[in-house]
Amino acid sequence: MSTTEQRVAIVTGGARGIGAATAVRLAEEGRAVAVLDLDESACKDTVEKITAAGGKALAVGCDVSDPEQVEAAVARVAEELGAPTILVNNAGVLRDNLLFKMSDSDWDTVMNVHLKGAFLMTRACQKHMVDAQFGRVVNLSSSSALGNRGQVNYSAAKAGLQGFTKTLAKELGKFGVTANSVAPGFIVTEMTASTAARVGMDFEEFQAAAATQIPVQRVGRPEDIANAIAFFTGDAAGFVSGQVMYVAGGPLN
Template sequence: MAGRFDGRVAFVTGGSRGIGKGIVQLFAEEGAKVALIDVNEEALSETTSELKEKGYDVYSKVANVVDAQQVEHAVKEVYETFGSVDILVNNAGVIRDNLLFKMTDSDWQTVMDVHLKGSFNTARAVQQYMVNHKYGRIINISSTSALGNRGQANYATAKAGLQGFTKTLAIELGKFGITANAVAPGFIETEMTRETANRIGISFDDLIKASVANIPVARSGKPSDIANAVAFFADEKSSFVNGQVLYVAGGPRC
């Protein structure tokens, strides 16, 4: 049975764990050749091995999205290996949470660099191949934190910036058959939210319970929930959906 993404090539940043891994797995299961980059060499190696053991076509490389040359080199290698770069998912992210008066210059700049500069670097690198092929899907991973969140002045700002970046890409690239959209997750059970629990000094189970209490569907999110939303935007049939932000949070967001 043919998959939705047979013959497509998906490039996912931060694809070795959490939401990124869930996205990579869905694309691979539905027929895409997958490329993932990450700075976590151990996790990248483990995820790559898992995918290859299942018989999937995989490219992986340790690369930092903040370094434009590393990104451009990886994208070039993916194109030369698979013959196209059809889908980009800008998922790589970090948190450096703190209240504003405690937040350091490094806390601020690190988050800006990874989320904003990183997404800029990868989008700029892939667009030339997409333009030449007159086809592309760019999906940026934002967050409900873009609406504001205590202790996340840096992260909230970066994720809001990604939404503006997304809408601008949609305007500039639409005429080339390229769409750009964003998925904004709410509370998702990942290594990153586990780090949040550690930071605030509670168990991960307690953080999940506290979060679920405010989610209308009465459950926490899983990486697969975000992967399904990403797949909708990445689908060839979604060509008239462009410049949109989809909040995937178990309830409405303004």
């Protein structure tokens, strides 16, 4: 990496999928990585993969929708790894259903994890970034932000994260902090597997069908998203802020 100090990154939802791939990728960039997830023990595999490769990582259990847990988690990271100046807001859940079947709880759970979680984590970390006069915030949006049947809650949350990102860029830019958003298309994860199950399709068939609609003729992998996040979190991306990058194998309209 281009700096003499080791930057500290926090990746929420880091136990599996895109979060785990991102944590590993940032460790490869020379970052010390705090791997956050609801269940701290679930972060073990990600942390071990990083440390086995010679990196530095810490597992932290945290409900990102809980203000007290967020403050405690960020304080722990600062104490054990150093002040976090890179934040990847990746934690997410699905509660898919058609509007007329969707419960209040389905709506609130998705909003609390995606939007409130990103807000709480960013608020807790920004003080460290401002003090360092350096910061990188990357929020995980989705191609579903453009609208997706059965995901009115998820689509609204992911669209909201794009507005959140652009506002952060305007508020924090003068402190050397950038904010960007990565919006994945079809990525092979447990979440897309659950979507396949919801619509009653075999996951392999679901992937094959999706690939036919993607210009590059394949579905995405978590590493595809991790590579985009690594760019946004790097020193070389200091003049890129407030942007939304769709990583979907082609244009979506």
